[in-house]
Amino acid sequence: MENCNMKRGFFFLRDCDHPAHQSCCTCGKAFCNDHLRIKPGSNEPVCLDCLGKTMQQSPQNKANTASRDRYNDDYYYDDVWCYGYRHNYYSSYRPWYVGHTSDLQGSHFGENDIRVFEPSAEIDDMDAEAPDPEANVFDS
Amino acid sequence: MKPKSVYVAFDTYPAPKGAAVHIREFAQTLFAHTGSGLLLVLGEEGLPAWQIEGTTQIRRLVSDEQNYLKRAMQFGDFVQTHAEMLKNDVKIAHFRDPWGGMPLLSVENRAYKTVYEVNALPSIELPARYPAVTTRTCERIRELERRCWQQADHIVCPSQIIKNCLIELGADAGKITVIRNGAQPVDLAQISRPPDAPAQYLLYQGAVQSWQGIEVLFKAMTFLRDMPELKLVMCASGSKPRLKYLQKLAIRLNIDSQVIWHLKVPQTTVMQWLVGATISLAPLVECSRNLVQGCCPLKIVESMATGTPVIASDLPVVRELLEHGKTGWLVRPDRPSELARAIRILLAHPEQRASIGASAREKFSAELTWQISTRALTTIYQAL
Numbered sequence: 061m062e063n064c065n066m067k068r069g070f071f072f073l074r075d076c077d078h079p080a081h082q083s084c085c086t087c088g089k090a091f092c093n094d095h096l097r098i099k100p101g102s103n104e105p106v107c108l109d110c111l112g113k114t115m116q117q118s119p120q121n122k123a124n125t126a127s128r129d130r131y132n133d134d135y136y137y138d139d140v141w142c143y144g145y146r147h148n149y150y151s152s153y154r155p156w157y158v159g160h161t162s163d164l165q166g167s168h169f170g171e172n173d174i175r176v177f178e179p180s181a182e183i184d185d186m187d188a189e190a191p192d193p194e195a196n197v198f199d200s
Numbered sequence: 201m202k203p204k205s206v207y208v209a210f211d212t213y214p215a216p217k218g219a220a221v222h223i224r225e226f227a228q229t230l231f232a233h234t235g236s237g238l239l240l241v242l243g244e245e246g247l248p249a250w251q252i253e254g255t256t257q258i259r260r261l262v263s264d265e266q267n268y269l270k271r272a273m274q275f276g277d278f279v280q281t282h283a284e285m286l287k288n289d290v291k292i293a294h295f296r297d298p299w300g301g302m303p304l305l306s307v308e309n310r311a312y313k314t315v316y317e318v319n320a321l322p323s324i325e326l327p328a329r330y331p332a333v334t335t336r337t338c339e340r341i342r343e344l345e346r347r348c349w350q351q352a353d354h355i356v357c358p359s360q361i362i363k364n365c366l367i368e369l370g371a372d373a374g375k376i377t378v379i380r381n382g383a384q385p386v387d388l389a390q391i392s393r394p395p396d397a398p399a400q401y402l403l404y405q406g407a408v409q410s411w412q413g414i415e416v417l418f419k420a421m422t423f424l425r426d427m428p429e430l431k432l433v434m435c436a437s438g439s440k441p442r443l444k445y446l447q448k449l450a451i452r453l454n455i456d457s458q459v460i461w462h463l464k465v466p467q468t469t470v471m472q473w474l475v476g477a478t479i480s481l482a483p484l485v486e487c488s489r490n491l492v493q494g495c496c497p498l499k500i501v502e503s504m505a506t507g508t509p510v511i512a513s514d515l516p517v518v519r520e521l522l523e524h525g526k527t528g529w530l531v532r533p534d535r536p537s538e539l540a541r542a543i544r545i546l547l548a549h550p551e552q553r554a555s556i557g558a559s560a561r562e563k564f565s566a567e568l569t570w571q572i573s574t575r576a577l578t579t580i581y582q583a584l
Contacts, residue, residue, distance in 0.1 A: 169273070
């Protein structure tokens with residue numbers, strides 16, 4: 061029998077060694093009952109990883125789904141607050157970084173602040189700045 | 201069961217770096233104190249978005265956003281959502297950066313107390329990583345940091361230098377406690393050298409940001425080419441471009457035959473390399489991150505735990521941990537030739553290496569175990 065495909069552990073992650081019971085309806089992998097929940101509205105099993113990802117999907121991406129109301133019914137997982145996460149995310153989304161007038165609709169940061177944090181601007185990507193090994197730049 | 205505490209870190213967890221060890225120790229202490237807890241961190245490929253481990257839950261932000269600041273704001277939304285939902289249930293919220301702190305502090309009518317753990321200030325570290333960051337942007341980040349240290353109920357930091365820095369910037373000295381980084385006591389009889397370890401090797405272990413001084417170390421290795429049998433083992437973690445750059449640099453400096461790379465290896469493997477090392481190295485650079493902001497290098501503490509003698513840069517943050525000639529060997533920062541000379545001296549004097557290692561291990565046992573640090577943290581939680 062196939063083992064559960066989930067990782068477990070707080071710091072040293074290891075494969076869950078429990079036998080798998082069902083497959084996740086989203087990713088198709090097999091998991092044990094500890095790592096499966098019931099998918100809201102469908103009664104199908106979904107793994108914790110997929111469920112966690114689903115709960116983080118932005119409200120914009122979900123705007124055209126009719127599922128928002130469905131998630132507002134009394135469906136919950138084994139932790140009531142997990143449902144609350146989704147409800148809250150959809151209903152009270154607002155930026156926490158309000159504070160300065162800027163070109164980002166009230167954000168603390170503007171486009172000029174954000175632009176310099178692109179990966180291409182990171183110094184770690186710095187072949188162009190590689191020190192000349194002959195220059196002895198480090199010794200004074 | 202709703203969590204009674206939340207620990208928030210804008211960091212991937214777990215990960216093969218010191219910050220992850222720190223998060224593990226402090227988060228577990230918090231969750232043990234309150235009976236249950238939620239860890240909010242960044243995700244990565246292969247890490248579940250949601251984990252339930254007994255009374256502990258881990259939620260990881262899943263994001264493919266590459267822009268650091270945009271990802272930080274996404275993380276803030278992620279944290280705020282949880283904080284709003286749990287504001288009546290959580291007793292203590294502990295955060296490590298303004299990206300997690302601001303949303304926690306923005307929740308109105310919250311029942312929880314807050315602890316700001318300042319290991320670093322983005323306003324100081326980010327310009328080293330993103331050179332195009334302007335003073336104005338830094339001031340905006342500093343404003344968030346300021347709100348965090350003003351509004352948090354308590355502040356903890358791992359070194360006196362960081363505490364001084366915060367006081368200088370206006371934080372209330374009365375609510376800052378220094379809790380040094382620690383390490384777990386090591387039973388040397390239970391750890392064996394890696395089977396493929398060279399007879400004699402130097403070790404650098406940890407992250408590879410510019411302030412760690414890897415370039416200085418590589419340059420020092422060029423002064424040791426007359427000892428081709430001497431190897432430098434790099435148990436390193438960091439961004440792919442940075443690691444690639446360093447590997448290229450080793451080739452350009454013609455020391456690549458002396459350098460053995462072990463990238464992103466687990467902590468248990470790092471400890472094996474550490475136990476077998478002749479000398480451990482912490483060549484920190486003399487820069488504002490290390491001088492003004494401060495730090496408490498885990499690589500030094502972990503070396504002390506194993507009794508491996510450390511050669512480190514002579515900086516105030518290092519002097520908080522090591523005394524030259526007694527518990528470590530200090531050299532002027534940013535001087536490869538002096539670092540190479542110090543390596544030669546200790547290689548030539550095994551009795552001195554043994555004495556330094558033993559004294560460092562003694563100091564570690566008396567002052568620097570995680571048990572001592574987490575007991576101090578629990579005392580703070582009790583007093584909130």
